[in-house]
Amino acid sequence: LPGSDVEDALRIDVPSGSSTSAVNFETMTSLQALNGKGGSGLNGATQILLRAAVASYLNADAALDFPLRRFTSGIDGQPSMQSELQRVLDSGDRDQILEYASYLDGINNAGCPLS
Numbered sequence: 001l002p003g004s005d006v007e008d009a010l011r012i013d014v015p016s017g018s019s020t021s022a023v024n025f026e027t028m029t030s031l032q033a034l035n036g037k038g039g040s041g042l043n044g045a046t047q048i049l050l051r052a053a054v055a056s057y058l059n060a061d062a063a064l065d066f067p068l069r070r071f072t073s074g075i076d077g078q079p080s081m082q083s084e085l086q087r088v089l090d091s092g093d094r095d096q097i098l099e100y101a102s103y104l105d106g107i108n109n110a111g112c113p114l115s
Contacts (some may be wrong), residue, residue: 010057010070012086014046030054045097046089052104053085059108068108 014025023079025046033054036047059066060074060081068074068081 009087010053010082012089014050014089018033025044025050030057042092042094042097045094045101049085049088049097049101049104052101052108054083055108056104 014028028050031040033047033050035052037053038044038048056066056068058068060068066074067076067078070082071082073080082098088096090096
């Protein structure tokens with residue numbers, strides 16, 4: 001996953017954003033997403049979301065007690081991570097994108113049952 005294309009790994013289509021953006025979401029790798037710094041505007045929010053999403057993708061293994069699953073319903077019937085990511089990205093709403101990124105970040109840092 002770390003060297004793979006984010007859109008392919010997460011099975012999402014990231015809207016292209018502004019032509020003045022220094023970030024190319026179409027060629028961004030998962031490792032680049034994990035190193036994303038965020039920033040202002042929609043592109044910055046998308047970077048923040050993709051960083052949290054790649055971390056969640058790594059955590060969303062059926063063997064772990066993680067509430068989300070990559071492409072199927074999660075614990076307690078939560079929508080798949082892929083469908084929620086696509087819905088939030090398609091909204092084009094910076095606040096929604098940051099809200100979902102914050103949610104993902106919270107569950108990513110909730111603790112590990114393996115430690």
